[in-house]
Amino acid sequence: MKKQAAAAGKRILCAFCTSVAFFLASVALASAQPRWYRGNTHTHTINTDGDSAPDAVVRWYKEHGYHFVVLTDHTYRDRGVLTPVEGLNAVFALPGQFLVLSGVEVTDNFEGQPVHMNGIGVREVVLPRGGASIAEVLARNAAAIRKAGGVAQVNHPNYLWALTAEQLAGGDSAQHFELWNGHPGVHNLGGGGRPSTEEIWDAVLSTGRVLYGMATDDSHHFKPECAPQVVCPGRAWIVVRASELTREALLTALERGDFYASTGAELKSYAVDASGIRIELPEGDRRNPTRYRTYFIGKDGAVLKQDDSLTPAYTFTGGELYVRARIEASNGAVAWTQPVFVKDGKK
Ligand SMILES: [Zn+2]
Ligand SMILES: [Zn+2]
Incomplete structure (x- = not known):
């Protein structure tokens, strides 16, 4: 187009060309412009200890203003399944509006202490790997989740007061952790001399280690009316800035820390x-x-x-x-x- 304009030798045409080029560049920029997508990365279904079938769980999130949900049923040392999402996406997914991601909650322990880690977007089931210390359990499970194509997220560090900042600061552990988990039994705020999850976060960050803070539902109960002791959905989420609403774009944005966590503030x-x-x-x-x-x-x-x-x-x-x-x-x-x-x- 520039060449034609130059051949025409008319200033007005060149100006027009510049405008068109600028317009097209703007359109290209606009379409590549990242958007914010709201999602929950911790949800259970009837496939483990949730009370509702995957389609009912997915429907709840779609009908309540979420752009994505990750189904993260428990896996144990001796068993575990990856809840399939293809059929769910065939029914519920809409381009740019809603997507279901596969996931697991790798439900490990060390000497009776729970060490739970979500694999967000894993392509295959991941069973707990165990280890000779909590740090080793964290490292082995994080590695297994990454190998399965997922992002690793340490869950509810204060549940049974199991995990410490020192353990989370280990270089081989996950790069994401639950700063806020909506389950009423996980002690986000600490107390009695034990640090809050936010204090744990600062202790880890102060060592120079990058750790991103997630907020999640850990939802189990979709049937009873929501009440303080009901583990219902809608309490906490993340908002991710991604180039598009795809598994790949969401995981890439999570990995670079391009998101914020929320219990309702926007x-x-x-x-x-x-x-x-x-x-x-x-x-x-x-x-x-x-x-x-x-x-x-x-x-x-x-x-x-x-x-x-x-x-x-x-x-x-x-x-x-x-x-x-x-x-x-x-x-x-x-x-x-x-x-x-x-x-x-x-x-
Ligand atoms: Zn858990
Ligand atoms: Zn859970």
Whole structure:
């Protein structure tokens, strides 16, 4: 087109060509523009200890504003199945709108302590591998999940008070862990001298190890009405920024930490560059607006800045090691962004 315009030798045509080229580039950019996809990476069905068939579970998530759900039934040392998702996707999947991913909860233990790890998007069943220590159990199961094509996520570290920051900081363990699990029996907030999962997170990050925080339902009960002790869906999720709604794009985004975790708080936008972090938050109902307090948190859990605006921002100073944001909404919901590791003022 440029060649034709040059041949015509008319300025107006060249200008037109430039506009067209710019327009086409914009269209190309727009179609490649990543989008945010909401999903839950921890769900059980009747194939293990859930109360509902896979299709009922999937339908619940599709009808409640999720873009994807990962079915993660338990596998044990002596048995386990991978709940097939092809038939479910044939019925429920819609391009760009909804997708079911296969998964497992590798249900291992060490000397009676639970060591549970989800394999998100695995292509085949993964049975627990065991090991001579909790660190070895974590490492062996994470390796088996990766070998099966999945992303490994350590589950509910405070369930039976089983896992510590030292164990999670081991270099061979999973790179994702449940910062928030919606099951009422997993002690996310710690207490009695035991750290919360968020304190465990900062302890691991402060060693320099990259660990991403997930929020999940661990849903088991879809039949009874939701109540505090019912392990129902809809309590916690992640929102992933991916190029498209496919297994590959979602797993790639998870692996690079391009997502946030939430118990209900939503981000309008999230941007990181070499100078800092910028967030936009939705005001909601103008007459009864949601208000926020955002904490930017660094090494050892130190609060680096508090920002009460709808556009919280943080400028790197260098030497923080990492910076992450915890956004508290006035309705009690929380969102957590992933740690950005900072070196000499640059991300
Ligand atoms: Zn579990
Ligand atoms: Zn579970």
